[in-house]
Structure formats: structure tokens, C-alpha cells
Amino acid sequence: MKSYRLVIDCPDKVGIVAAVSKFLAEHGASIVEANHHRDTTAGWFFMRHEFEADSIELSLEAFKDEFSQLAQQFQMNWKIVDSSKKQNVVLMASRESHCLADLLHRWHSGELDCNIVAVIANHEHLRHMAQWHGLPYHHVTFAKGDKQAAFDEVRELILQYEADTVVLARFMQIFPDVLCQEFAGRVINIHHSFLPSFAGAKPYHQAHERGVKLIGATCHYVTGDLDAGPIIDQEIIRISHRDSIEDMVRKGKECEKQALARGLRSHIEDRVIINGNKTVVFD
Amino acid sequence: MKSYRLVIDCPDKVGIVAAVSKFLAEHGASIVEANHHRDTTAGWFFMRHEFEADSIELSLEAFKDEFSQLAQQFQMNWKIVDSSKKQNVVLMASRESHCLADLLHRWHSGELDCNIVAVIANHEHLRHMAQWHGLPYHHVTFAKGDKQAAFDEVRELILQYEADTVVLARFMQIFPDVLCQEFAGRVINIHHSFLPSFAGAKPYHQAHERGVKLIGATCHYVTGDLDAGPIIDQEIIRISHRDSIEDMVRKGKECEKQALARGLRSHIEDRVIINGNKTVVFD
Amino acid sequence: MKSYRLVIDCPDKVGIVAAVSKFLAEHGASIVEANHHRDTTAGWFFMRHEFEADSIELSLEAFKDEFSQLAQQFQMNWKIVDSSKKQNVVLMASRESHCLADLLHRWHSGELDCNIVAVIANHEHLRHMAQWHGLPYHHVTFAKGDKQAAFDEVRELILQYEADTVVLARFMQIFPDVLCQEFAGRVINIHHSFLPSFAGAKPYHQAHERGVKLIGATCHYVTGDLDAGPIIDQEIIRISHRDSIEDMVRKGKECEKQALARGLRSHIEDRVIINGNKTVVFD
Amino acid sequence: MKSYRLVIDCPDKVGIVAAVSKFLAEHGASIVEANHHRDTTAGWFFMRHEFEADSIELSLEAFKDEFSQLAQQFQMNWKIVDSSKKQNVVLMASRESHCLADLLHRWHSGELDCNIVAVIANHEHLRHMAQWHGLPYHHVTFAKGDKQAAFDEVRELILQYEADTVVLARFMQIFPDVLCQEFAGRVINIHHSFLPSFAGAKPYHQAHERGVKLIGATCHYVTGDLDAGPIIDQEIIRISHRDSIEDMVRKGKECEKQALARGLRSHIEDRVIINGNKTVVFD
Structure with a gap:
């Protein structure tokens, strides 16, 4: 309907x-x-x-x-x-496959009502996965010291595919401020901690070091402030002293997949309104 | 306001x-x-x-x-x-104190916006608790073979206190059909399982016997069908093989308190509308 | 190690x-x-x-x-x-892809430490998915009135692949008693309700009809009694009156994937010991 | 036994x-x-x-x-x-009653296996509650500029009651470093956020400002570093844009009560071992 x-x-x-x-x-x-x-x-x-x-x-x-x-x-x-005019969505990834695979399956099985139009990655690893889903895969090289060029290429691709929304599905490069502004409210990230705890690099290591009893993931809009944009959804899971960092990484993936999928779904159904640095999510 | x-x-x-x-x-x-x-x-x-x-x-x-x-x-x-005309609420209990104590504290500290007007119980145990909160306590005796008389007394008390709502806070007698009908949509029960699993007596024993990995509690309106009325709220908690029946009873109390308190709160704020044997809860 | x-x-x-x-x-x-x-x-x-x-x-x-x-x-x-002798696992499915895709991705990315050796299905739908993962796909036809022949074929395949474990990943045919006995403790099913509530067919419809506020999924060993075998793991998700049956099906998938993946993981790591009709799960 | x-x-x-x-x-x-x-x-x-x-x-x-x-x-x-030699426990509180009432009821009903020996508070408000439970209540005045004297009095009371454990049940004064050291591993606090997010004052205000979708509470041992001691237990609850700060305070109380009660229970059953700035909790 x-x-x-x-x-x-x-x-x-x-x-x-x-x-x-x-x-x-x-x-x-x-x-x-x-x-x-x-x-x-x-x-x-x-x-x-x-x-x-x-x-x-x-x-x-x-x-x-x-x-x-x-x-x-x-x-x-x-x-x-x-509602019948589906959004164009570009997915960006690095090496970790779980979020990408999860979104692609949800899309492929009709659960995510959008057009995924391309996958952009800074590694070669996930090409097969994209191709099996019939999607173009763009491997953009992020050379140390010249990330500008890489992000120019990313920007071109976003424009070329007429992306309404860009999803950073465990894409491990920091989006530059200028792109955050150009695509404000249209770039969604999944961070692997319950923000504001453990922003930045290696959140599971930070969590293990701190000895928390819960870990989580946060789906949020990307802004110029790293991991500080408006939060759309969060998910947590209980852990204990028995969990090594590897266990936390594994268990945390469940949170990442769920928070990202729910957050993206809300976004593409136009259920999210940004309110300053917060969100209203009509679910 | x-x-x-x-x-x-x-x-x-x-x-x-x-x-x-x-x-x-x-x-x-x-x-x-x-x-x-x-x-x-x-x-x-x-x-x-x-x-x-x-x-x-x-x-x-x-x-x-x-x-x-x-x-x-x-x-x-x-x-x-x-909203300034608070509902009159009568609490009914047996021997277990956790739900009664929980509701009384919430009310006493201003969290539950109603007038608790009396406590009715089929045991003497909880009199002190009611009295400390300044409430009349009615011990009604439920003789085997003549529960009718006891329920007549209960009915009189409900009418006398002009109760808008009656809460069965782990009251362990089955409400007779005729009272369920007279006070339809106004009697709230907490059952110590996630219904429809384990209706009836000793749900934690049933759960232990079945070997479930989650236990729970259900807040629902009382009808003539035992534990089958419209559900207002439910809560669960994870358990394991290590949990004895006593552990389950203890952990389950958390669910009972929470589901009952949330359900009652929704009810007294007129957020619940009965829809056949289901509910709409606007929270 | x-x-x-x-x-x-x-x-x-x-x-x-x-x-x-x-x-x-x-x-x-x-x-x-x-x-x-x-x-x-x-x-x-x-x-x-x-x-x-x-x-x-x-x-x-x-x-x-x-x-x-x-x-x-x-x-x-x-x-x-x-631990270096991985179990052989056969997956069985019908039309629904989410559990199969989830397990295949977990296995493919190294999260599930077993050898998935084949996919058996009573439909053609999921052949591509199996093949992309390099797995043989056996479409067994379940003719009305002669399911015996189909299950004989299934049995042959299980033996031929030397399967240690068979996973019913939303396989929608009832395993016959004789197979349940032959492979006792080795066939794992995912049922889309929190058992013992809503055993049997169309559990989300049953749940919608009953008006529960939580839905769930149960991972259990298959026995001759339908949906009554020893429970390994369960998962639930909160719902409300706003959720249609379709919403429940969608949200419930999250529970199914998680309960099945966790249960299977425990099983292949030899963490589950059957204790009568219950389980001890050392996690 | x-x-x-x-x-x-x-x-x-x-x-x-x-x-x-x-x-x-x-x-x-x-x-x-x-x-x-x-x-x-x-x-x-x-x-x-x-x-x-x-x-x-x-x-x-x-x-x-x-x-x-x-x-x-x-x-x-x-x-x-x-196990038959119960720990002596001193509870400390300020104005908020929910954690105190919760612990007292659990103790009174036999759920918490310890001797609660006294309540110390920096306000008069909760005297009745302590007295109803038959407990001495010590109102210690914390004058601005001379908190040292007040904490000297607190220390004397802890020693006088031979407290094995001190519980800060929403006690709103910062424990001085010297006391933290003297009673290391024996003072348990409940902080009303999922640490390390929102340490310090007014965590619910901080959470509202940040726009998180989950709030929580953390039970931890007190050390000289504010809200940074070894974590024993944590609890969270889902919130949305609809929740005002008042709603968050109310919902957060559920987390506070549960995390504190579980943490204290683990502690008095000698299930917690401090491991650097982390804990091993054998539950």
C-alpha cells in the first residue's frame, strides 16, 4: 500500500x-x-x-x-x-563483515524498504558479498597522509549514485568535517559502545579495561564531532568478568547489528527528526 | 499541573x-x-x-x-x-509482602498518583506495613467451603471505600466470576509467570519443571477465566540451570513488582483501553 | 589453541x-x-x-x-x-531465509566453529544462498501423504554427510518420532515463541490473538513431543498494541536468530548436557 | 543450612x-x-x-x-x-528514599542475609522509615566548609557499629579519600548512570542533554576517584525522546534499586573479588 x-x-x-x-x-x-x-x-x-x-x-x-x-x-x-519512492542508500564498510551482511540480507529479503545502490569500502575483503547481492563495489584506497583524495572520491560516488543516505557499516575512517556538513542528517554511523562511554578507537578494549558489566552499540548521525552526533538508537548486552576482549567483540556485534538496522529502518521510514543534538524517533 | x-x-x-x-x-x-x-x-x-x-x-x-x-x-x-481527582485504590494481599511494600512505597513517595484507601488481606501478616502507611487493614477470613461469605465481605469493603480500582498484589484467592463482572476492567492482578505460560498454581514450580531459560510476570485485568484476562504489561528475567525454585521465586519478584507497578500506573493515568481480550496501552 | x-x-x-x-x-x-x-x-x-x-x-x-x-x-x-575436530553440521530450512543466512554468515566469518556440510530444504528458494557459501543444496520434496519418503531421503543425507548435528533453521515440517530417537540430542530446532507458550503452528498469530506484550523464540532439542524438548536458550523482545502480526514476525526474527545462534554455539562447544527434559548449559 | x-x-x-x-x-x-x-x-x-x-x-x-x-x-x-556469621551493614542515605526502602524491605523479608545495624543520613527525612524497621537513625549534619567533622562522626559510627560493609544508598556527599582507603573494598555506592558515562553530579540531566536512548545505574566500590571504582553490577532501561528528566529520574530508580540490591547481595555472599580496578563476580 x-x-x-x-x-x-x-x-x-x-x-x-x-x-x-x-x-x-x-x-x-x-x-x-x-x-x-x-x-x-x-x-x-x-x-x-x-x-x-x-x-x-x-x-x-x-x-x-x-x-x-x-x-x-x-x-x-x-x-x-x-513511500513508494525509495531512498537511495550507499553502504560503506572496511574489513568487518557483520553489519554489511546483516543490512544486505535485510534488504535482500524485503525487510529494509530502500534501494541499496552501492558499497564503498577501503578494503577489498567484502567485494564478493556485495557482488552476490548484485551491487557495484568501490574499493577506495585511503593512503596515509592523503585521505583527502580518498574522501573526494567517496564524495563523487555519493553524488553519482544520488544517495539519499550513507551508512557507515563499521567503516573505520573518520568522516571529514566538510562532508559531515554537506551531508548533514544523511550519514548514519554505528559505534561499538553505548555512547557517550568509550567514544573513539577500540571501544571494546576500553570497556574491558574499565571492567563494565554491560557493553553496547550506538547508531547516530555523523557530525564534525567524533561519535558525538544525534543518537538514533542504542542496544546493550550483559557481560561478566569471564568475557575476554574477543568475547566482547563477538557479543557486541549483536548490538551493533540491531542498533544499526533499527536506526536505519527508522531513518528511511522518515521516523527520525533531528532536534539539536538529539533526535525524536517516532516508532 | x-x-x-x-x-x-x-x-x-x-x-x-x-x-x-x-x-x-x-x-x-x-x-x-x-x-x-x-x-x-x-x-x-x-x-x-x-x-x-x-x-x-x-x-x-x-x-x-x-x-x-x-x-x-x-x-x-x-x-x-x-487528573486532580485521584482514583481510590484498594490493595489486596495474602502473605507475600514484596508487591504490597513496593506499591505502598511508590505511593508514599509520590510516584503513584492515586489514593490508596485500604488494604484487604486473607492473613494477618501485613497489618503492620499497612498501618505504618496510615491505612486501614481488613483481615478477611477465607474459610474452606465458605469463600462466598468472605468475598461478600470483600465486595462490601470495595463498595464502602468507593474503590475505583482493586489491585490483587499477590492475593492468592481466585476472584469469583460474579465479582469479576461487577468490577470489570477495574480489578488488576499480577500473575507470576509470562502468560499464557504457566497459568494457575505454582508457576515457578511449573517453570522449573519445564526447564525454561526465562521467567516472568504478567499484569492483567481479572476476568472470569483464570489468568486469561487482558494483559497490560509483562516483564521477564533470564535464569539458568543453576537457579533453584527458591532462586526463581526471588528473581521473579523483581518482575512482579515492575510489571504490576507499571501496569497500575498506566491504568490510573487512564492510558489503558480494553480492546476485547487485549489492551491498548498509550505510554 | x-x-x-x-x-x-x-x-x-x-x-x-x-x-x-x-x-x-x-x-x-x-x-x-x-x-x-x-x-x-x-x-x-x-x-x-x-x-x-x-x-x-x-x-x-x-x-x-x-x-x-x-x-x-x-x-x-x-x-x-x-576442539580441533569440528562437528559436521547439516542445516535444514524451508522458505524463510533469516536464520539460514544468519548461521551461514556466522560460520563464514569464523564465529561458529564447526563444518557446515550441507543445506537440506523442502523448497528451492534458498539454493543460491547455500551455493554462494560453497555448500551443496538438497531440495527434498515433501509430498502430502508421503512425507515418509521425504524423511527417508533426509535421513540418508544426514548419514551420508556424517552429520554430528542437524539444525532446523525454520524448517517447517515436523520431524518424525523415529528420527527424533535415532538422532536424539543432535537435532536442534528454533521455535518462534517463548515456549511453552504458543507451541505448534503460527505462534505469532497466537501471540497477537492473546495480546501479549512480549514475544520470543526458543532453541531446543527436538523430541517426539512437538516443541516440548529440552530448552537450550530463549530470547524475547517487547511489543505493544501497535505491532501487527507482520511487525511481530519481523521483530521476532531477531529473537529467533539470536536464540538459535547462541544455542547452536553452546551445543557445538559441548557446553550443553541434557538432564531429563531440561538442559545444563555451561556458558 | x-x-x-x-x-x-x-x-x-x-x-x-x-x-x-x-x-x-x-x-x-x-x-x-x-x-x-x-x-x-x-x-x-x-x-x-x-x-x-x-x-x-x-x-x-x-x-x-x-x-x-x-x-x-x-x-x-x-x-x-x-555463612551463619552475618555481616554488619550500615546504610547511608540523603533525601531520596527508594534505595533505602528497597534494601530495608529486602532485609526485613529475609531476602538479604545480613545484619543491617544502623542508618546514617545527612537529612532528617528518612528517620521514620529506619525506626519502623527498628533501626537506630543517625542524622549527621554536613555543614558547608566543615565536612571533615561530619565525616569524622560518620567514621566513628562505622567503627562503633563494627560495620563490615557500608552502603551509600543514594548518599549525596563525596566520601573523602582517607575513608575510602580505610574501608577499601567495604563501601558500596550506587551511581545513577551506566558508568563511565555521566559520572559526577546530575547524571540524568547529563543524559537528557546528550539525548541517549538508554539510561542506567552502576553499583561499585568507592575509591578516591569519584565514580571510578571497581564495578560490581549495572542495569539499564530503554527511554525515548518522550521522557522528560522527571521521567528519567523515575525510570532510573528501577535500575538503581536493582543494581544496588544485586551488587550488595553478591558482596555479602562473598561472591565479589576485587581484581585491580575490576571485579570478579561469581554468580
Whole structure:
């Protein structure tokens, strides 16, 4: 079933829900799902409606025209998305295969509703996996001292594939600030710790050193501050003194796969709205 | 902050959200929280709005009058609740103290927003605990062969205290069908298993016998079918072969306390709507 | 590092631990991991030692000879396993790919320490997946009314591949009693509910109908009683009224993959000892 | 049933398990529970045996004498504890009652096997709660600028009550370094975040600010480094954008109560061995 997703954020004010609901009802929209959130600290309002495309008597273009007046009145940031227009997604990876394999299987079996269009990696290891799924695989070499050139190539590929979203599926190079800004809100990373604990390199080693009894993973938007962008989802697993670093790496993979898959799913279904350095996730 | 809670369920139809939102907006309601749910199988719609009492220009009586027309049009079951009118809650217990102590502390420390008005028990054990909290304690004797008389006494007490809600906090007598019907949707039980597994007596023994690796607890409305009423909340905890029945009893208490406290909280905040033998819980 | 695993169960008696520990120490065994469990109800003792193969001054054959005297004295059921002799594992599947893909990736990436030797399925769907992993794929047709012939073929394949373990990775045919007995303790199934709730067909439908707030999956040994064999591992996930059956199927897959992968891992590392209709899992 | 707990840590070496097991078996010890752990990085070995006191033919004194030779040979740190000699425990609190009430109820209902001997607090609020449980309550005033005097008083009380263990049950003053050293390994704190995230003041505010999707609590030994001592247990709970700081405080209490109760239980059952800045917890 084709649906439209109307996603809004704006200054909080009485009457927003009524105005939007009335607009939708007057055009016959049969609502599948509706969510609001009011951030009382920030004085900001967030809203997502999903409704059956067939139920509404307006074309998407006509909807946009008509709604823009209402949107202006409430100073809305807004978008309306056609669920049948799938996002283009580029996956980036290094040597570790578990997140890539997990996302590819979910996509391949119809669980992830997007177009994965290419895999970019800084190693050769995962080419077969991408190719079996019928995907182009781009091995970009990250030479020490000249990562700029490599990231230029990455940028070109992102643009060439018209990627809506880029997923760093255990891609072990730090995204440069300029790219973070160019693709703000569109690059999703999985970090292998429950942030803000153990940001940066070798989080499982850090966790082992500290002697924590839980490890985790965090799915977040990439920003110029390393591992400090808006968090979309997190997952943890219990460990004990018996777990070596290798055990933690193995158990942690479960968290990584789950947090990343859930976070990406929320993102491509337009359920995530960035709110400063936080997120609203309508699940 | 005093708020009103408008809770509705009705046949599903285009325009409900718009009509209700418009009504609220036209009267100036500043919405704190709004939730909808559409049960597509049953063709039924569920809705809960919480809005600031001060924001609306109608008295509660006037609201009821005006809204009833809208309600009729959509064939709504509905209520509007003043959050400052706390529910009267009667707790019932037997010998086990953990659920009773837990609820009493939550209430005493302001976490549970209700009036606990009395404790009824079929044992003497917990009198001190009730009294320390300033509550009347009624020890009702359940003689073998004449439980009817005891339940008549229970019924009298419930009526006398004008209880809105009765909580069976590990009360180990089976509520008779006729009381289940008289107080339908108002009697909450905690069963010490993840239902539908291990209904009935000695669920931890049953779980130990079966060799499960997880145990749990279920908070549900009481109906004439033992342990088969609408489920409000459930909680589980991991166990292993090392856990004896005594360990399971001890660990399970954590689940019981949590599932019951969460379930009761949802109930007294009018977040639960019964949907056949299931529940909609707007949390 | 090659290790030996000494797995024992026997009537409980003072001195077992001392006798075994002394035996190991006298032959220089450097113990990596040791676990005991005493089932006081059954009066039975369970024990698993893993020690470095290089540390011991006996050959495996000599160990078996010498230890058998001790074993006899304590009436032990016992085995000693060389960790470098990987088990042969046959995977069986139907149409659903998630468990198969998950296990294959874990094996392919070195996480599951066994030899997956073949995939048997009653559908054609997953042939490509098996083949990409370099595995033979046997499509066995289960004709209505003559499942016997199909299971004869399955049995032949299991024997032909010298399978130590058979994994029913969402294989949707009921294993006949006679095969359950022939391969007792060697056939592992994943059932898509937290047993004993919702045994049998369509457990997510059953769960949706019942209105539970948690769903799960159970990894267990197959016996003649459907979904009633010894449980190895279980996993659950929280759901709400918002989850349709389709959502439950999707979310439940996470539980299925995790419970099956953990259970199989425990099994192939000789961490599971069957204790009547229960299991001891030394993790 | 009275039992003895033999708790050992020492340099790792072949033969420790055998020597200890042989010693126990030769004196007839009927072992209830046995656990080992080998920290391969540190080259250190940890061991705990619990055995029936009646089963052994030695008095506790005679055991100590005989065992000390073995202990010397392996350079063991060791103790043998009589389970019937309960630890004296002093609880310290401030204004928040949930952890105190939780521990008191667990103790009162027989779940926590220790002698709670007194409550010390820097506020008057919780006196009634302590008194209802028949406990002396000491209100120590912490004047700004002269906390030294207050902590001198606290120290005197700890000594006077012959406390084996001090529990900071949401006690909101920082323990001075000198006390941390004097009572090293005997002061247990509950911090309201999943450390190392959000150490220090107002962790829920920090968590809200950061926009995490999980909050938690950490039970740890107090050392001179604030919130950086060896972790015994941790607990987390899922949150969302809908949770205000108040919601987080409320939900976090569940984690605090559970992590503290479990950690304290492990400690008083001599299941925790400190290993540098980490812990081995034999559960």
C-alpha cells in the first residue's frame, strides 16, 4: 500500500494539531499512523502523519501547494514523502563483515524498504558479498597522509549514485568535517559502545579495561564531532568478568547489528527528526 | 499541573482525529500528549488526549455537554477525566509482602498518583506495613467451603471505600466470576509467570519443571477465566540451570513488582483501553 | 589453541571434583575453563573442563584409557572432545531465509566453529544462498501423504554427510518420532515463541490473538513431543498494541536468530548436557 | 543450612584447583557451589567454594591452620567465611528514599542475609522509615566548609557499629579519600548512570542533554576517584525522546534499586573479588 508521510517540526503553538488534522480530514486522508511530540524545554513541536495515498483527493504536487500556506503560517520545517519512492542508500564498510551482511540480507529479503545502490569500502575483503547481492563495489584506497583524495572520491560516488543516505557499516575512517556538513542528517554511523562511554578507537578494549558489566552499540548521525552526533538508537548486552576482549567483540556485534538496522529502518521510514543534538524517533 | 484526559474508542472512520483536534483547538486546549491507535482487524479506533485544564475555556460540565454531540456522531465510548481527582485504590494481599511494600512505597513517595484507601488481606501478616502507611487493614477470613461469605465481605469493603480500582498484589484467592463482572476492567492482578505460560498454581514450580531459560510476570485485568484476562504489561528475567525454585521465586519478584507497578500506573493515568481480550496501552 | 573438553555427568557423590581435578593436575593439564553443577533434586552431578591440549602429557587415546577407570568408579557418562575436530553440521530450512543466512554468515566469518556440510530444504528458494557459501543444496520434496519418503531421503543425507548435528533453521515440517530417537540430542530446532507458550503452528498469530506484550523464540532439542524438548536458550523482545502480526514476525526474527545462534554455539562447544527434559548449559 | 565459603585469589599456576579440591575432598566437604576464573592478562587466578559446614570434619580454626600451609605454597590471598556469621551493614542515605526502602524491605523479608545495624543520613527525612524497621537513625549534619567533622562522626559510627560493609544508598556527599582507603573494598555506592558515562553530579540531566536512548545505574566500590571504582553490577532501561528528566529520574530508580540490591547481595555472599580496578563476580 502506497502511503504519504508528512513530517513537520515547528515552534510550539496551540492549534497545530487541529490545523493539520483538519487539513488532512478535509482532503479525505485515511490516517495510518500519527505521532506528535512537544519539546517543552525548546518550545518546539514535532509531528509525523502517515496516510494512505489513495485516500487523498489531491496529487502530491497539489498537496504541496495547498499545504505550504498552512506551513508558512506555523513556520514549519516540513516534507511530504511518497513511500513508494525509495531512498537511495550507499553502504560503506572496511574489513568487518557483520553489519554489511546483516543490512544486505535485510534488504535482500524485503525487510529494509530502500534501494541499496552501492558499497564503498577501503578494503577489498567484502567485494564478493556485495557482488552476490548484485551491487557495484568501490574499493577506495585511503593512503596515509592523503585521505583527502580518498574522501573526494567517496564524495563523487555519493553524488553519482544520488544517495539519499550513507551508512557507515563499521567503516573505520573518520568522516571529514566538510562532508559531515554537506551531508548533514544523511550519514548514519554505528559505534561499538553505548555512547557517550568509550567514544573513539577500540571501544571494546576500553570497556574491558574499565571492567563494565554491560557493553553496547550506538547508531547516530555523523557530525564534525567524533561519535558525538544525534543518537538514533542504542542496544546493550550483559557481560561478566569471564568475557575476554574477543568475547566482547563477538557479543557486541549483536548490538551493533540491531542498533544499526533499527536506526536505519527508522531513518528511511522518515521516523527520525533531528532536534539539536538529539533526535525524536517516532516508532 | 492539572490536566484533563479525554479517552475515546469508536468504530474507525475518516475524520475522527480532525473532528476531535478541531474541537480541542477551538476551545483553546493546550495538548500535553496525544495518542491514537487503529485496530485494522477490528475496524476500531482508540484515542487519548491529555491537555492542560487551565488552557480550555470550558468547565468540565460544559465540555461534557458540548462534546457529547461529537461523541454521538462517531458512536464513541468516551470519558474525560480530571487528573486532580485521584482514583481510590484498594490493595489486596495474602502473605507475600514484596508487591504490597513496593506499591505502598511508590505511593508514599509520590510516584503513584492515586489514593490508596485500604488494604484487604486473607492473613494477618501485613497489618503492620499497612498501618505504618496510615491505612486501614481488613483481615478477611477465607474459610474452606465458605469463600462466598468472605468475598461478600470483600465486595462490601470495595463498595464502602468507593474503590475505583482493586489491585490483587499477590492475593492468592481466585476472584469469583460474579465479582469479576461487577468490577470489570477495574480489578488488576499480577500473575507470576509470562502468560499464557504457566497459568494457575505454582508457576515457578511449573517453570522449573519445564526447564525454561526465562521467567516472568504478567499484569492483567481479572476476568472470569483464570489468568486469561487482558494483559497490560509483562516483564521477564533470564535464569539458568543453576537457579533453584527458591532462586526463581526471588528473581521473579523483581518482575512482579515492575510489571504490576507499571501496569497500575498506566491504568490510573487512564492510558489503558480494553480492546476485547487485549489492551491498548498509550505510554 | 587446541583444547580438550571433558564433559561428565554422574550420580552426585563427595569427591568427584577432587578426583577429576587431581587426575587432570597430575597429568599437567592447564585448565582454561571449569564448570560444575549439582542437581540436588535429581541427585545428579554435571561437570565440564576445558584444558590446553598441549599441556597434558597423555595422548587422547591414553587419556581415555586411564580416565575410564575413574569414570567407572563414579558411574560417569562422559566424553572427551578434541576442539580441533569440528562437528559436521547439516542445516535444514524451508522458505524463510533469516536464520539460514544468519548461521551461514556466522560460520563464514569464523564465529561458529564447526563444518557446515550441507543445506537440506523442502523448497528451492534458498539454493543460491547455500551455493554462494560453497555448500551443496538438497531440495527434498515433501509430498502430502508421503512425507515418509521425504524423511527417508533426509535421513540418508544426514548419514551420508556424517552429520554430528542437524539444525532446523525454520524448517517447517515436523520431524518424525523415529528420527527424533535415532538422532536424539543432535537435532536442534528454533521455535518462534517463548515456549511453552504458543507451541505448534503460527505462534505469532497466537501471540497477537492473546495480546501479549512480549514475544520470543526458543532453541531446543527436538523430541517426539512437538516443541516440548529440552530448552537450550530463549530470547524475547517487547511489543505493544501497535505491532501487527507482520511487525511481530519481523521483530521476532531477531529473537529467533539470536536464540538459535547462541544455542547452536553452546551445543557445538559441548557446553550443553541434557538432564531429563531440561538442559545444563555451561556458558 | 550453614555453609563455609572459601574465597581465594593467587598467581595462576597448574595444580591450584586440584590441590584445593583434594584438600576439600579429603576432609569430606560436600560442595554446594564452586567457581573459578583465570585472568590470563594479569596471570591471576580466582576461586570460590561453598560447602556444607556439617560435612567437613574440621573445626573452622583447624581448617584455617591446615589450609594456611596450602595457601602459603600458592601465595594465596584467602578467607574462609561462616555463612551463619552475618555481616554488619550500615546504610547511608540523603533525601531520596527508594534505595533505602528497597534494601530495608529486602532485609526485613529475609531476602538479604545480613545484619543491617544502623542508618546514617545527612537529612532528617528518612528517620521514620529506619525506626519502623527498628533501626537506630543517625542524622549527621554536613555543614558547608566543615565536612571533615561530619565525616569524622560518620567514621566513628562505622567503627562503633563494627560495620563490615557500608552502603551509600543514594548518599549525596563525596566520601573523602582517607575513608575510602580505610574501608577499601567495604563501601558500596550506587551511581545513577551506566558508568563511565555521566559520572559526577546530575547524571540524568547529563543524559537528557546528550539525548541517549538508554539510561542506567552502576553499583561499585568507592575509591578516591569519584565514580571510578571497581564495578560490581549495572542495569539499564530503554527511554525515548518522550521522557522528560522527571521521567528519567523515575525510570532510573528501577535500575538503581536493582543494581544496588544485586551488587550488595553478591558482596555479602562473598561472591565479589576485587581484581585491580575490576571485579570478579561469581554468580
